[in-house]
Amino acid sequence: MNKYSIEQFIKQTEQVDKGEGFFELETPRILEVNLDGLVWAKAGSMVSYEGKIKFEREGILEHGLSAMFKKALTSEGTSLMKANGQGKLYLADSGKKIIILHLQNEAIYVNGNDLLAFEPSIKHDIKLMRKVAGMMAGGLFNVRCEGTGLVAITAHYEPLTLRVTPGKPVITDPNATVAWSGNLQPEIQTDISFKTFIGRGSGESIQMRFEGEGFVIVQPYEEVYMQAQS
Template sequence: MSNYSIDEFIRKTKQDEAENEFFELETERILEVNLSDQVWAKAGSMISYNGSIKFEREGILEHGVGKMFKKAFSGEGSSLMKAAGKGRLYLADQGKKVTIFDLNNESITVNGNDLLAFEPGISWDIKLMKKVAGMVSGGLFNVTLEGRGRVAITSHYEPLTLLVRPGEPVITDPNATVAWSGHLKPEFRTDVSLKTFIGRGSGESIQMEFKGEGFVIVQPFEEVMTTGNGSS
């Protein structure tokens, strides 16, 4: 059904007043944050809020000099904003599907473009993939998050989780790779032969190879990595 009266449409799409978890999926593409203190979120991801909430762009020295230098090389896509106060905050990112993880002293590494929000008690660190910075549009960076608390990530369409087992490595396209077990260290490799079949005139096909034991989350979409001007 696509024809509604105004009242029918409101009933079908209105926010759920009963939900009060810190992170809630208001829809599969909108994250509701029931804020009572503060939260870190991707800069520019706020679509609506109510209550008394103040937004502040991440300070250049907010997390120490080491992370400041990493940010300088990882592009605008790694920028975070801090939302502080009390109220309901709604976050989204280009209509991408939102998934919430509840970390229990675990770690997960997320592609910088696909991190939407996380609780302030979670520790994090930016990792720049230097080997492919000049080979993939805009370079690649990821964020490793660990501790206890919720993390919200995004993906284009339905994500698929691939299991990595000893002796059975998983190989992915970097532009389709969303997240992976925090302890896995992907290796980058190029496949020169691919461009012969695809007809690419320049550049080699870059692949990520995951070895060991864990998981990798991919999406059915090759995302153009964020460049320094914040576009994607």
Template sequence: MSKYSIQQFVSKSKQVDKGQGMFELETERILEVNLNGDVWTKMGSMISYEGTIKFEREGILEHGLGRLMKKAFTGEGSQLMKASGKGKLYVADQGKKITIIDLDGESIYINGNDLLAFEKGLDWDIKLMRRIAGMMAGGLFNVRLEGQGMVAFTSHYEPLTLMVYPGQPIYTDPNATVAWSGNLQPEFVTDIQLKTFFGRGSGESIQMKFSGNGFVVVQPFEEVYYSGE
């Protein structure tokens, strides 16, 4: 049999149950959700499903008026879709690499554009970075998740986790920052020298400064956010 035959292709690429729980990495870039109830996913991330699953856009008052007001500032990037029912759901986001974290009472911040899916039982809230919203195209927002359950986020290529220790702050490019531990509160600093080097009004001159004890996840890619205007 030719190594390029249809049988060989199907055998190599077909879906395989790994028995890892509700969230499984079917490939590095496709998340399988073994659904029996509800799950929140990024709007437009569904690529396939089987079973009896119903999809609905996040209700206007689904999470209260406070979050609705925040969503007015954050734009389409924060739009969520609720999948309900029983079956297998496959989600992905522009071929980005997927990371799964199983929270056990911990908390984590994830850039809103990188949040792919999370279990319904997790507590979450949108946090808008108002101080730099006007400095960058589309602004920046993140989502804080806490409790018991799985969350999946995406990154362009392989993510790198940097440890933050007291007295040893970490500086990152906002466009390359994916996530950080829930106990950290980043500051924003401006470096005029870097702005001169790169010649970009909204680029490396703005940095996120993480101080304390925790971690921050970065990607080897500067993501550009659009306001949609």
């Protein structure tokens, strides 16, 4: 068979059921959801589906007035949609690598721009870091996911997980920070001398400091957050 024929291309790239369950990595950058009910997903992340699936944007009052207030302050990256029905749903986000995590009565914080999908059994709450709201475009927000179930997050290129241990804090660039364990509460610090050293007006001068015991996931890429469009 000609290695460049259409038939060969289809054979190499076609969808194959792996029998992995609700979430399945069809490729490292495309998530297959074997849907029979409901899944939460990042708004705009659907690339294809088959079956009978209805999509609905998260209602602004769905989680109460406090959530509505927080959503008004954060960027479009927090927008979620509900996909309800039966079939196969394919999700992706700007070609980013997808990581599936099975929480077992655990919690994880995910950068609002890096949360792709999660099961309805997972409780989610938007957290806004007010200290940096005026320092970075769109502020800095994250989503706390808690409970038992599957969560899919995304990262540009290969993620790196750093362990945080007592007495050995980890400092990260907020734009490169993907997620961290639910028991950690990062402090925001600024380093004016570092800002001067690198000759930039923002970015690395704002840092996240993690202390205690847990982990932080970073990516070799700095995301740029845009203000929400009215």
